[in-house]
Structures are given as structure tokens and as C-alpha cells.
Amino acid sequence: MPLDFTLYITPLVEILLIWIILDYLFKFFWGTRAMDVVFGLLVFMFFFALADKFNLPIIRRLMLHMANVFAIVAFIIFQPEIRLALSRIRFRGKKFAFINTHDQFVEHLTSSIYHLSERQIGALVVLERQDLFDEYLSFSSVKINADFSEELLETIFDPSSPLHDGAVILRGETIAYARVVLPLAHDTSQLSRSMGTRHRAALGASQRSDALVITVSEENGNVSLSRDGLLTRGVKMDRFQAVLRSILSPKEKKHKTLFSRIWKK
Numbered sequence: 001m002p003l004d005f006t007l008y009i010t011p012l013v014e015i016l017l018i019w020i021i022l023d024y025l026f027k028f029f030w031g032t033r034a035m036d037v038v039f040g041l042l043v044f045m046f047f048f049a050l051a052d053k054f055n056l057p058i059i060r061r062l063m064l065h066m067a068n069v070f071a072i073v074a075f076i077i078f079q080p081e082i083r084l085a086l087s088r089i090r091f092r093g094k095k096f097a098f099i100n101t102h103d104q105f106v107e108h109l110t111s112s113i114y115h116l117s118e119r120q121i122g123a124l125v126v127l128e129r130q131d132l133f134d135e136y137l138s139f140s141s142v143k144i145n146a147d148f149s150e151e152l153l154e155t156i157f158d159p160s161s162p163l164h165d166g167a168v169i170l171r172g173e174t175i176a177y178a179r180v181v182l183p184l185a186h187d188t189s190q191l192s193r194s195m196g197t198r199h200r201a202a203l204g205a206s207q208r209s210d211a212l213v214i215t216v217s218e219e220n221g222n223v224s225l226s227r228d229g230l231l232t233r234g235v236k237m238d239r240f241q242a243v244l245r246s247i248l249s250p251k252e253k254k255h256k257t258l259f260s261r262i263w264k265k
Contacts, residue, residue, distance in 0.1 A: 037074050044070075102248045105148060105173045110241050112150040113214060113223060116157060122218030123157040124167040124182070124198045127247060131209035133169050136180055140166070144175045157216075167201065167213075183208060190231050194219060202226040212247050 025038045044067065051059040116123050126133060142163055146152060148170065156163045156178050166179035184197070185204035195217070202213040206226035213226040223235045225243060235243075 040070075102245065106241055106244045106248065108148065108150050109153075109170075109244065110237060112153045113216060113240070114237055115150070116154060116216045117221040117223050120218055120221040121154075121157055121159065121216065122164075122198055123153075123214070123216035124202060125153070125214040126167050126169050126180075126182070126205060127212040127214070127244075128169055128171045128176070129210045129212070129247070131211060133177075133180065133182075133205075133209070133211070136182060137177060138181060141180045142178045144168075144178050146175050148173050148175055167205075182213075199224060199226075199231065203229070203231050206230070212243070 022038075022042075025041075044063070048060065048063050050056075051063060113123065113125070144152075144156075152175060153168065155161060156168055156175075158164060163178040167182050168175060169177040169180055182201040183204040184200045185191075185207055188200060188203075190203060191199055196219075198215050198217070202215045202224065203226050205211060205213050207229040210228070215224040215226065216222075217224070222233060223240060224231055224233045225235050225240070226232075227243075
């Protein structure tokens with residue numbers, strides 16, 4: 001009796017497709033809040049497969065209803081991350097090509113920050129990660145929700161702009177809010193006398209979150225980075241770019257894909 005190779009090929013194709021989908025999910029959402037959703041999706045799929053395997057129709061039906069609600073809620077809550085992922089997809093001819101926009105974003109943000117530094121224009125920028133800054137939004141905060149551009153960021157911090165006071169919140173590659181009042185650090189032992197409210201706010205924000213906070217001094221144009229409660233002063237451009245890339249693409253060189261992460265283990 002001849003072997004039916006479709007019995008072996010079909011499962012392999014299904015496994016390969018699932019692997020590719022999961023690989024791209026990990027690739028796009030690694031290091032963001034949406035990563036929790038990806039892990040939750042994997043757990044959900046596991047239990048759904050068990051319910052299907054052991055023929056539990058009531059549980060399957062219940063999980064299908066839960067999946068519909070979960071999809072809507074996840075889309076609303078994680079809209080910024082989803083939009084960022086979709087922005088990396090370009091349609092070329094009849095093929096979809098995934099692109100990495102991190103390098104372009106790093107170049108533009110670096111150019112903008114050091115242009116402000118040359119002009120000695122004070123600035124306070126928060127690169128939001130998993131810890132959101134929604135609790136610090138107040139009546140004085142202004143929602144921007146615009147794609148990042150050098151011109152927009154520099155316009156916001158122009159001394160003649162009504163938005164120049166306070167911090168700008170970057171959510172992904174979007175300027176989410178301006179004129180945000182950040183919590184001040186109580187322990188100012190890291191700060192010199194020449195450092196003012198901006199540096200104290202940057203240090204305070206980094207002590208309360210996993211964000212990277214960028215400060216440009218209006219006194220001397222020095223660029224400082226605050227992260228995990230530590231403030232580094234006088235950061236040069238090459239070091240600035242290296243830190244940004246490590247934040248935006250954590251462990252990218254060692255763990256580029258889901259396959260490489262599992263293979264390393």
C-alpha cells in the first residue's frame with residue numbers, strides 16, 4: 001500500500017506556518033507591553049488544543065467567546081504597539097516586506113537632540129517602555145499623538161512654544177504627549193548644583209519606571225541619560241545612539257528571532 005505523503009506534509013506545513021507567525025510576533029513586540037499578550041495567546045492556544053483533543057465542547061465554546069472579547073480589548077489597549085508593528089510592513093508589488101524602522105528613528109532622534117544641544121535649548125524627553133506614564137498626565141498635559149519628526153520635537157521645545165515646559169512622552173515612534181509634569185527625585189546626591197528641575201525630574205522618572213529619560217541642559221547644552229535611577233552626564237553622540245539601539249532592540253544581536261532564542265537554550 002503506497003504511503004500518503006500528505007499525512008506527513010500537512011502537519012509539517014502547519015507547524016512551519018505557526019512557527020513563522022510566532023516568530024514575527026516575538027520580533028515585533030519583544031520588549032513592549034504587548035509581549036504579555038503574545039504569551040497569553042500562547043497559553044490560550046495550549047488550553048484550547050487540550051479542550052479540542054479531549055473533546056470538551058462546552059469549554060471550547062466558552063473559550064471561543066472569550067477569544068472574541070479578548071481580541072477587542074487587546075486591540076484597544078495595545079493600539080500604539082499594533083500600529084507600530086503595522087508601520088513596519090511595506091507592500092511591494094505582490095509581496096509583503098517587513099522593515100526595521102529603529103535605525104531611522106534613532107538617527108532622527110539623535111539629530112534632533114544634538115541640534116537642541118548645539119543651540120543650548122533645554123529639553124526633557126521620555127522614551128516610554130513597559131511602564132506607562134498615564135498616571136502623570138494632568139490638565140496641563142497636551143496630547144500630540146503624531147509620528148515622530150525632528151521638526152516637531154524641536155518646535156515643541158522652542159522657548160517661544162507654549163509646550164516647551166515639561167516633558168515629551170515618546171510612545172514607540174510616536175510623540176504621544178507634551179508638557180507632562182514628571183515626579184521629582186527625592187535623593188539628589190547624583191545631581192550637581194548646576195543641574196535644575198529638568199535633571200531632577202528625569203532622575204525621578206527613571207527611579208519610578210523602566211523608561212529612558214533624555215535631558216538637554218539649557219545652561220551648557222550637555223546631554224544626559226537617566227535610566228534605572230542612574231543619571232549619566234555629558235553623553236556623546238555615538239554612546240547616545242548605542243544606548244538607544246539597545247533600548248529599542250534588546251538583545252537583538254544575540255537573539256534576533258524566536259528560533260535563535262530557543263536554539264541558544
